[in-house]
Amino acid sequence: MDLAHLNDRGLVLVGCGRMGGALLRGWLGRGLAPGAVHVIDPNAPGWLAARGVKTDGPMPTDPAVLVLAVKPQMMGDVLPQLVAAGQGGTLILSVAAGVTLGTYQRAFPGAAIVRAMPNTPAAIGQGISAIVGNDRAGPAEMDLAETLMGAVGRVVRLEDEAQMDAVTAVSGSGPAYVFHLIETLAAAGEAEGLPAALALDLARATVAGAGALAVAEDEDPARLREAVTSPNGTTAAGLVHLMDAETGLPPLIRRTVAAAAARGRELGA
Numbered sequence: 001m002d003l004a005h006l007n008d009r010g011l012v013l014v015g016c017g018r019m020g021g022a023l024l025r026g027w028l029g030r031g032l033a034p035g036a037v038h039v040i041d042p043n044a045p046g047w048l049a050a051r052g053v054k055t056d057g058p059m060p061t062d063p064a065v066l067v068l069a070v071k072p073q074m075m076g077d078v079l080p081q082l083v084a085a086g087q088g089g090t091l092i093l094s095v096a097a098g099v100t101l102g103t104y105q106r107a108f109p110g111a112a113i114v115r116a117m118p119n120t121p122a123a124i125g126q127g128i129s130a131i132v133g134n135d136r137a138g139p140a141e142m143d144l145a146e147t148l149m150g151a152v153g154r155v156v157r158l159e160d161e162a163q164m165d166a167v168t169a170v171s172g173s174g175p176a177y178v179f180h181l182i183e184t185l186a187a188a189g190e191a192e193g194l195p196a197a198l199a200l201d202l203a204r205a206t207v208a209g210a211g212a213l214a215v216a217e218d219e220d221p222a223r224l225r226e227a228v229t230s231p232n233g234t235t236a237a238g239l240v241h242l243m244d245a246e247t248g249l250p251p252l253i254r255r256t257v258a259a260a261a262a263r264g265r266e267l268g269a
C-alpha cells in the first residue's frame, strides 16, 4: 500500500542504521516523499541528504509516525528528548528488541504505540515482522503499522506482547543463525578437501535454494528433509549426527533460542 498519505504530517525516524535504513528505503520506495522524512541520528548516512531527507533543523512536533530504531540500550537517553514529537495523534512505532510497550507508554502517555520485530532480509524486501500494539493502537493504527512494516516484507500480528521475546529469538535473530549455518557448512566442506571459494558457493546456494523451496512448497519441512534422505544413503549418515537428541541441532537450537529470548527479557526489564 502507498505511503503518500503520510506526506502532509511526515515521519520522524530516530536511528538510521541497518534496520532504520532498510525500513526507510522501503518506505521511500512506497511513495513516502524524502522531504516528509526527518531523521535523527548523530551518524546519519550520507545518502539521506542526497535523497532530500531532512537530517537537521527543527523536528516536526506532530508527525504522523515517530519510528524508534536505536539500540535498546540507547532508549533511556533518547526517549526524553522525543516527548514533544509524540503528542497528539502521532503513532509511535519501535523496532527495538526487548523494550516494552510499558516503557514507551511512560514516555508517551496516551499515545498509540506499536512494537515491531523485523529482520535483516528487510533490506531486500524479504523480511518478516511481527507487530503488537497497546490498547490505544486501534484498527487504523495497527493497519498503518502493518503497512509500514509491510514495505520490507511480510507482517504477522501477535495476540500478546509476551510473545515478542520468542519472536525476536526466532525471526529477529534468526538470520544470524542461518548465516552461521552457511559459515559452518562451508568450513566443513573445506575440511573435506574443497577449495574455500567453492565450499562457500555451495553452502550459500544450498541454504538459499532450500529456503526458497521450503517457502515455495509450503509443506512440512520434515517432508522436504525426507525427500532428500535416501535409505542408508549419504544424507541419512549425516543426519545421524545433526538430529541427535543429545548432541545435535535440536538441543543446540533450543539453547540458542532460549538464550536470545532471555536476553530480550533482560533488555526489557
Ligand SMILES: NC(=O)C1=CN([C@@H]2O[C@H](COP(=O)(O)OP(=O)(O)OC[C@H]3O[C@@H](n4cnc5c(N)ncnc54)[C@H](O)[C@@H]3O)[C@@H](O)[C@H]2O)C=CC1
Residues within 6 Å of the ligand: 014, 015, 016, 017, 018, 019, 020, 040, 041, 042, 043, 044, 069, 070, 071, 072, 074, 077, 078, 095, 096, 097, 117, 118, 119, 120, 172, 173
Ligand atoms: N539488526 C537487526 O537484525 C535487527 C535490529 N532490530 C532493532 O533495531 C534497532 C537498531 O538496530 P540496528 O539498526 O541493527 O543498529 P545500528 O547500530 O545499525 O543502528 C543504530 C543507529 O542509531 C544511531 N544512534 C545512536 N545513538 C543515537 C541517538 N542518541 N539518537 C539517534 N540515533 C542514534 C546510530 O548512529 C545508528 O545509525 C535495535 O533496537 C535492534 O534491537 C530489530 C530487528 C532486527
Ligand SMILES: O=C(O)[C@@H]1CCC=N1
Residues within 6 Å of the ligand: 097, 168, 172, 173
Ligand atoms: O541482536 C539484537 O539484539 C537485534 C534484535 C534482533 C536482531 N538483532
